Amino acid sequence: MDKAKTRAVxxxxxxxxxxxxxxxLLLGAVYTLTRVDPRTEAYAxxxxxxxxxxxxxxxxxxEGRETDYTxxxxxxxxxxxxxxxxLSDDGSTHAFCVRGEGGYRxxxxxxxxxxxxxxxxxTVGENGETFLGQLxxxxxxxxxxxxxxxxxxxxxxxxxxxxxxxxxxxVTAAIGAAAGYYREYLAEGANG
Amino acid sequence: xxxxxxxxxxxxxxxxxxxxxxxxxxxxxxxxxxSSLFNSFAMGVATMFVLVFSNLFISLLRRVIPERVRIPCxxxxxxxxxxxxxxxxxxxxxxxxxxxxxxIDLIVVNCIILARAESYAACNKPLYxxxxxxxxxxxxxxxxxxxGIVREFLAGxxxxxxxxxxxxxxxxxxxxxxxxxxFGCLMALFNFLVQKWNARAKRAEQSLPLVREGxxxxxx
Numbered sequence: 001m002d003k004a005k006t007r008a009v010x011x012x013x014x015x016x017x018x019x020x021x022x023x024x025l026l027l028g029a030v031y032t033l034t035r036v037d038p039r040t041e042a043y044a045x046x047x048x049x050x051x052x053x054x055x056x057x058x059x060x061x062x063e064g065r066e067t068d069y070t071x072x073x074x075x076x077x078x079x080x081x082x083x084x085x086x087l088s089d090d091g092s093t094h095a096f097c098v099r100g101e102g103g104y105r106x107x108x109x110x111x112x113x114x115x116x117x118x119x120x121x122x123t124v125g126e127n128g129e130t131f132l133g134q135l136x137x138x139x140x141x142x143x144x145x146x147x148x149x150x151x152x153x154x155x156x157x158x159x160x161x162x163x164x165x166x167x168x169x170x171v172t173a174a175i176g177a178a179a180g181y182y183r184e185y186l187a188e189g190a191n192g
Numbered sequence: 193x194x195x196x197x198x199x200x201x202x203x204x205x206x207x208x209x210x211x212x213x214x215x216x217x218x219x220x221x222x223x224x225x226x227s228s229l230f231n232s233f234a235m236g237v238a239t240m241f242v243l244v245f246s247n248l249f250i251s252l253l254r255r256v257i258p259e260r261v262r263i264p265c266x267x268x269x270x271x272x273x274x275x276x277x278x279x280x281x282x283x284x285x286x287x288x289x290x291x292x293x294x295x296i297d298l299i300v301v302n303c304i305i306l307a308r309a310e311s312y313a314a315c316n317k318p319l320y321x322x323x324x325x326x327x328x329x330x331x332x333x334x335x336x337x338x339x340g341i342v343r344e345f346l347a348g349x350x351x352x353x354x355x356x357x358x359x360x361x362x363x364x365x366x367x368x369x370x371x372x373x374x375f376g377c378l379m380a381l382f383n384f385l386v387q388k389w390n391a392r393a394k395r396a397e398q399s400l401p402l403v404r405e406g407x408x409x410x411x412x
Contacts, residue, residue: 012261019253019265023272030276034283126290 038097042084042111046095049111049123052088054095061085065185071176073158078102078169080177083109093120094186100174103127108170112178117187118148122175134164135171144175149187152179201320205327207389212335213382217303221295222336223371229352231292232340233333238281240329242273242299243308244322250313251321257314266309271300304328335378342374 046054062085084097094114099107109125160168225235281289313321347366349359
């Protein structure tokens with residue numbers, strides 16, 4: 001191989017690597033400055049959504065508990081995760097920051113609130129989905145509201161939104177994870 | 193520093209080379225984020241930040257970056273600043289991030305940024321390149337805000353989030369297709385006004401020596 005050509009190629013690689021390294025360091029510094037603890041962020045969102053107070057306990061109430069749940073709705077099986085769980089200071093609302101797998105652009109994050117054993121409120125968290133507006137417009141979330149957790153987990157079918165099946169799946173998985181966690185650890189007679 | 197070049201660079205992005213209305217670059221974020229004045233302004237400022245700093249860095253490194261890897265180098269630099277905007281917005285303006293966050297990612301492939309990097313920053317000094325970034329950014333922001341004002345007014349009967357009493361709301365105009373119509377109308381109006389302004393400036397320039405000559409004759 002021509003020596004000059006080899007040198008030019010190596011120089012190109014070196015410059016690109018050096019630029020990438022400096023940019024990486026700069027991003028690392030900005031990330032350190034702007035990073036927020038996900039738990040703190042979730043608690044702030046719980047308070048904002050419910051207008052109740054949620055005090056962050058020293059020890060995570062979800063520590064040591066199962067957080068991954070397989071949800072069945074009709075013939076479909078999906079996986080959801082509970083990222084953060086909190087109980088409001090007045091003890092009335094169980095708040096969950098949950099994720100459902102299998103969305104069109106990755107996981108779908110939701111905030112699910114359970115009061116008196118039934119889903120009271122669902123709000124959308126951070127995600128890259130463009131179909132969630134479609135779900136909201138067609139009243140997809142309404143079918144889960146005020147439904148007792150036991151009924152949600154009975155495996156009965158869900159009315160999916162045509163053209164947004166993957167997003168519907170992911171949302172169902174996220175809500176199912178919150179319901180599964182509630183039944184396992186928080187409902188009367190649970191392990192919690 | 194060359195005063196004429198500074199003036200030309202500073203005004204270029206605003207009028208003669210306005211990225212939105214004249215060069216018709218970055219149409220995707222223009223239509224996507226101009227549903228309201230606030231979103232338009234935020235998108236414009238985010239793009240301006242990326243433009244200024246990517247232009248500065250590319251200009252500083254213009255003699256170091258080899259020709260054959262210049263595009264990957266530009267992309268790395270631009271995407272770094274886009275990610276910084278994203279992190280800062282997510283931390284300090286979460287509501288805004290929820291609203292236009294998806295389009296912030298797309299600044300990386302915004303034609304305005306790469307066009308200015310390639311055609312200006314890569315062959316000009318850092319200060320001129322920064323000025324070009326500011327000028328292009330302000331031109332882009334003003335254009336987005338203008339479209340945002342009209343679209344928000346038509347679709348929501350509001351200005352900057354404040355409802356205007358008695359104005360009939362036309363929901364259908366919130367659709368992207370009306371965004372294109374508003375964009376086209378404003379583009380036509382802008383180009384008409386700029387051409388008129390250029391013609392007047394040209395006329396004034398041509399008539400100036402005559403006035404001077406006349407003045408000299410009177411003085412004699």
